[in-house]
Amino acid sequence: MSATPVLDALWAIHRTERDKLAAVPQRGMPKSPQAQVAFLHRRLGRSTARVARLLGVHPETVRRYLRGQRRNPPAAFADRLHQQVAARFRSRLARKTDDAMRRRGLRAYITATFTFESASAGTSDDGRERRLDEDLTASETQRLLAARDAGDEKGALQIVGQGVAEAYFGLRGSGMDVDLRDLVHIKFEL
Known part of the structure; x- marks a missing residue:
């Protein structure tokens, strides 16, 4: 198992859902230089000066x-323009993916050893391996x-363990704390 199994599993579900969203016909990334500049102009609060600074050109x-009035940009400018648009367009898809995961919540499939601790009952010494699949609440998914x-792999593992x-x-x-040890397998689904 890798050094960051929970984070790897979270990024895997993120990629899967992002690919599903990307497969749905959506408005594509702007293609013409005019449309690309207009896209950046909208994204940067309709500030011509900010777009110009970002692209390294004069505001005019x-x-x-x-x-x-201009249609054929020099190659260096066209590359910078494409890179800036692509970076912002992809992040929008990633944001939609995370929003979908937050809205629906995640289902965790996990195999690990669980032990319990509470103020009144103390700590369980006989933790045992369990294979569980449970839905995480919206707030747990948000924190995850x-x-x-x-x-934060340690924090993610604690959130998953406690939630599951x-x-x-x-x-x-109940106020009972759960300690998740010896993680064998973890996978997430929507």
Whole structure:
């Protein structure tokens, strides 16, 4: 198993869902230089100066593309323009993917050893391996995606362990802590 199994599993479901969204016919990335400049202009708050700084050109150049007075950009400018548009267009698809995961929540398929601890009962010494598949709540999914974005494997593992165990064992609101050890397998689905 890799050093970051939870984060790897989260990125795998992200890629799968992103590919599903990308397969659905959507408005494609702008192709003409005028459409690309207009796309950046909208994305950057309709600021000609910000677009010009981003592309390394004079603001009047941006205005000429917006008005359709320039159509054939030099190769270096066309490359910079395409890169900036592609970066923002892809991030929009990634944002839609994460939004879909937050909205629907994730289902975790996990094989690991679970132990329990509470203030009144103490700690269970006889943790045992279990194969569980449970739905995470919307707030747990939100926290899990935040841990993924921060690169926090330990935090993600704790969120998954607590969420799955609370759902499976009916511990929500009980104050009992769950420790997930010896992770064997983890996979996520929507």
